[in-house]
Amino acid sequence: MASGKAVDAVYNVKPPVPARKLRELYYMAHCIHSHAAHFYALAAPDFIVGPDAPPSKRNILGLIEKVGLEVGKEVIRQRAISQEIQIIVGGRATHPVWNIPGGVSKALKADEREKLKGLAAEQLDFAKLGLKLFDDLVLSNKEYVDLILGDGYELVTNYMGLVDENNKVNFYDGKVRVVDTEGKEITKYSENEYLENVAEHVEPYSYLKFPYLKQYGWQGFKEGQGTSIYQVAPLGRFNAADGMATPEAQAAYEKFYETLGGKPVHKLLATHWARLIEILYAAERLNELVNDDEILETNVRVIPSTTPREGVGIIEAPRGTLTHHYWTDENGIVTKANLIVGTTNNNAPISMAVKKVAMRFIKKGGEVTDGLLNMVEMAFRLFDPCFSCATHSLPGQMPLAIEIKNSEGELVNKVSR
């Protein structure tokens, strides 16, 4: 979706409204199944099975034992429904080729729209089921609430997210808003202004860069007011926005902040709750869009007529703000590209959170149990990271060299590829 918007910009063309709505509709379905897969398959076992449960139980299979087969079946069924929506709208659920410069390659038919209405209604029920489970199994359990509210999983940074004209969370379009650790707006920028606001720090030990706020300059891995580090993804979006653009998600957003003590929330594990509220938002928005008659209009593409040059596209990926910047030759062949993906934005926060949680729970001389190690894993799992997207290497190969040294620091072996 970000690449589609970047290519629109490369060709200096704005898709017609029906095309933009169809893209958003497709994307809402994607957000539902992406967020649902993360919560039910990867994150929920930590809470619902238990953070110190044995690894053989702390997985999606153990989760099903706990919540019942019917919930498991419903998750898989709803995941398939999200993908069916994507196939109806865009031809394919993964790697669609329907999103093209200036719009989309096919309009929506009336009978397809009728089918979408039924599917979207089911997705809304599913979104509510997730929040009910979270209420029943997490928020009503004092141990888990203490874990969320405790000082272990807390990181005080700035926050970033895409917002609409009312500063409400938006996944497809709008401006990128950044707030500080107290929730005050630092900047709000358009796509073509991202380089004035974000820069990327490089450390020699990592293939991932460490983005930071350019106006503050790189200050190292430091949290607290004045830091140049920012967080993205559900918690970043919530803190950076003033609310949600759909009614039930807005009510859930208000309950979120009331329960957690007001804005901004720095409690990292609250991300999981925010993710479930975003599923509700996506399902509500999906229903709004399928019931919008404009999605049936057939003017779904503006044919590009200018020579392509350069363009930037920004969306909110489930894992955070996603920026694609392309430079092309006059034939539209990409000559240079810059991608700042959700997980790259969160690279410094992930590193800091892991260190902080490890130092909080692992004590010198104490036993490092499997449960403790999982508590550390939970610190990075909550970001729903995608390191394969975030890892960038210019040569196209991995010039990896591992030096093995003995206790005297002498080189024993060197392995390279």
Place this chain on the structure above:
Amino acid sequence: MRTVVIGLGNTILSDDGVGVYVARELRERLSRDSALESIDVIEAELAGLDMMEILSGYDRAVIVDSIELGGFEPGTVFRLSPDDFRTTPRLASFHDIDLVTALELGRRLDLEMPSEVVIYAVQAEDTLTLGEGCTPAVEAVRERLVNEIEQYISGDIRNRVSIDLCFRKS
């Protein structure tokens, strides 16, 4: 017996695409064989929960992919079972579930999952360089692997090019 052959990989990352290339050639051959034309051949760049859905509804599955194991010549073909991947009860990915969990999850959810799953994994030389087509060492084994899979799904296990995990362990 409902059988599916799934070629996994990315065809713009050199040897990573070998599973897809094998699947394409096999599909072409099976389309000319009336006894085998009902077998589904799928190309995919997917894993985890997506694989669970693809595998659902089949009695037998053949998965073809590239692999990188230390100490083996590129082009070596391993014949593996899901149990060979049962290495940890932990999450194998931050992003999705692994094949073993996908199969187990499907069974627990009462989906019709294949009882027979064989994985052909080709030792890759290069899965990082952008480019279409495989390296010569992997390309050299491709046709023989297609022959073996065609024979395997026909019930013939002679003339194998692959070696099983026991051989690797020894």
